Amino acid sequence: MAGGMDLLGLMKDYIVSPDRIVSIKGLDQTIAGADSGIRIGAATKIADLADNVLVRKMYPALATAAESVGTPQIRNMGTVGGNIMQRPRCWYFRNEEFNCLKKGGSRCFAVEGENQFHAIFGDGPCHIVHPSSLAVPVIAYGGKFRVAGPNGSRDIDAGEFFQMPNTNLYGESVLQPNEIVTHVILPAPGQRSAGYEVRFKQSHDWPLAAASVNLVMSGQTVKSARLVMGAVAPVPWRSQAAERVLAGKTITEAIAVEAANAALASAKPMSGNAYKIRVAKTAVKRAVLRAAGVAWS
């Protein structure tokens, strides 16, 4: 346990009952430049990440995500590693009374139940959205997670780290029980990048949809793009279709809309969350325009 924001909540709700808790507060909590990129210790408080000058200057999408996590008190307590590894916020998963699929039960209650905040991508069988706001920009920036385990330390591409429920129903990532995330490592960012989150509440909440975009530019033209959406799927959801739309273009509002449409083209909403397609389109459009420095209408 580092910050404990997620673990104590899970324990109080009787979702987990660990026999023993090991303090990992001593993990690295520094942010340092490394190989033209940056290395962030997993025990870095989210508030410190949001305030870091280097992060704000080089990785605005990460700063945007960090400064809007939870509340000031949560950002003071919660850590970067904890944000990445937090368990889903699905209200069936978090409710002791529902023995849902993810907890070893036989059904996902969101399918026929209340699913207004659930996934619009993925074929189940569990329909959570991934709860980490920070993971979205980390993947957009092509970052890695440094993981320590019994056989030493290894770096895992952030884009390969999270797993869909049809691969790993009871967890959300490739991390094994005897492993721990020690660092987030980001390479140099593209010349332009930004994030945008659409929220129901401005505080105390997770975004309805989020997008981070990282653009490698050649003058005013996008050479290559990486675009990742958050809160729309059981993992941070990268859209290569949208990336292809952006590549080779000069960013205008029309191009941003085209990218947003491409990003959401294959979305499959549930009974109560079709509205999230529009919301996610807005997040993509505004992230792209914010990155390019173009005002939106």
Add this chain to the structure above:
Amino acid sequence: MEEKDVSRRDFFKTVGVGSIATAVVAGVREGEAAQGPAAIGPGDAPVTLTINGRRHQLQVEPRVTLLDAMRTRLDITGPKRVCDRGACGACTVIIEGRTYYSCSMLAVEAQGKNIRTVDGLSQGSTLHPVQQAFCDHDGLMCGFCTPGFVMATVALLEKTPNPTPDQAKKALDGNLCRCGTNIGVLKAALSAKGVARG
């Protein structure tokens, strides 16, 4: 550095170094190995808390939160237990200049830190300027959220003595008032600026 000479705490302090990362996890798996601090609990463990400048020694299970330790063992009842899930802010305390939800922190982990609660703000019958500002600007109705709001405001003003309305809103948005006195709270936060004392 020989592995047997390293305490588990040392392992964690230096876990950023790749070469000893293995030892960290080995330390975890060995659990109650002889080295390092012994595991505590599940029964009562001795805990020393420094709250509003006073040291308190008590025996609590390691799973007890700072909030429950203060309220049920030490009779420090300023911080309120409302949601108990880090979602309302009524239990807000200040530790080393930052606000925390005391419901979401274990008492054992709050040791060695200077914990400040609303109980320690007034001097005798003289209210702290922030408390006075809440009275002057109707910053409360039922009053249950008030201790948390007052502490969040104190932390804000100690860091940013003259906040803009946007800064104040952002700093106080980890606290909820269900009576809807937020306008009064904001007025209090802005009018008390520059007069808060440490």
